[in-house]
Amino acid sequence: MPALEIKNLNKIYSNKFEALKGIDLNVHQGDFFALLGPNGAGKSTTIGIICGLVNKSSGTVKVFGHDIDTDNDTAKASIGVVPQELNFSQFETSLSIVINQGGYYGITRRTAIERAEKYLKKLGLWEKRNEVSRNLSGGMKRRLMIARALIHEPKMLILDEPTAGVDVELRRSMWDFLIELNQQGVTIVLTTHYLEEAESLCKNIAIIDQGKIVEDTSMKQLLSKLNKETFIFDLVDPITELPDLNGLNSKLIDPTTVEVEILRKDNINQVFDVFSSNNINVCSMRNKSNRLEELFLDLLNNNNKTD
């Protein structure tokens, strides 16, 4: 039984905007799943429907086999959601926000307090438990929403851009926490704009664009589709003219930076051979952009062409 099963899901808003155009999606139990897409693609609408915040127009959604139309309470009890926008009272303390959420899920106060302590400590918020939430930093507010989403210990955690606006160190610690949760068996569905995040964390991936799923596969398979990579070479000494790199698509960005596009079938050594024979010394080399980012943009471009 999949953790999440979406069939022919449609959503037309009251202003006639068609946000979802019959999407199908399956997320396996224990998966770490990325749902990617540009702004307005339909990611938050999909999550909203799964969690009960948006009314669907048609289609079916099942969470661990429980249909949200016929068995919504059980479906909801299986999900923890971390939304994109802050959605807690600005006047309550961190501790009461988390404990109250436990109450909404029918958890006794004693258990809710124990779990609140566990997750607030885990997320580095225990010292701030009596702080009114509006006084927390942006990163703390995001972590508070994660603690709140875990209070009923859901089998699936859905995170809508959880690391938006979070500094690098904190983002890394949140990744570690999410990996740990996933290893404990929690299915994780993640939307993010940081494609590096999706590539590092997720096993499977779906890409949504203009309300349609344009790719639904494993991360490994998706990355294997990448037929070219663009590399940046930083040179030790400046050059004025770039030698021919065996016909590879290349350009001199500035006197010490060369950009080279290399197809999967090509051999990267030939670039170094040409550089060596021309007495050009390379001090470092890196990808121009994240590999997934290149694929993501290609897929979206192709989708735009077919429309």
Place this chain on the structure above:
Amino acid sequence: MSMQSLFIPYSTIVIKEVSRFTRIWVQTILPPAISMTLYFVIFGSLIGPRIGTMNGFDYIDYIAPGIIMMSIINNSYANVVSSFYGAKFQRHIEEMLVAPIPNFIILAGFVTGGIVRGFMVGVVVTIVALFFTDLQLHSFTITITVVLMTSIVFSLAGMINAIFANKFDDISIIPTFVLTPLIYLGGVFYSIDLLPEFWQKVSAFNPILYMVNAFRYGMLGESDISITHAFIMLIIFTITLMIISLQLLNRGVGIKS
């Protein structure tokens, strides 16, 4: 769903609501005590003796139940409309919407918050009234039942207002332009027997007339309207507003897209 799985979310909402308005008691409990004191001083002690008696009671004794009821109505309404709209505005209503809470429990939780605030303010204003008048209690049961039903009705009305509200203006328009005129024309300060026959008939459409008179009956044993008639109207208002509120919540009006 088990009773426990219904009671825990219900009590969570109630505790959250009560702690919300008690935390800001200077904004919620104190103002009615001040304004009602002024009513008692001006209409009761200063102007009252010149008016004389009304339906056989000193004027201050006659208006005291109406003034208490006015504060209960205003506060039960204000509690739900501001709390529910605030939850919509700050989006923390989503905390409840993602959880497996039936809509009737959400409604019951907010309404109970309105009832508790209505009762608390009612008690405070009653204590204030004791400084100005010797309050009577004709029937404890009728008095408490009317307070309970009235605060339910106006909590539900506050909920409907909050559901439709899209901006803060929308939660002050109804209290200012509808609720206040209805209260003042609902027999708080006068007996409708003083009105011409046409305006007596118009007043019969004012729901607050039934609540004020039923409450006055509970305290003084005196009412412009038969107590049975008043209770029937209260029951009709309660059931009607409850059905409307639940329908709106079930359809997700104002809270789901």
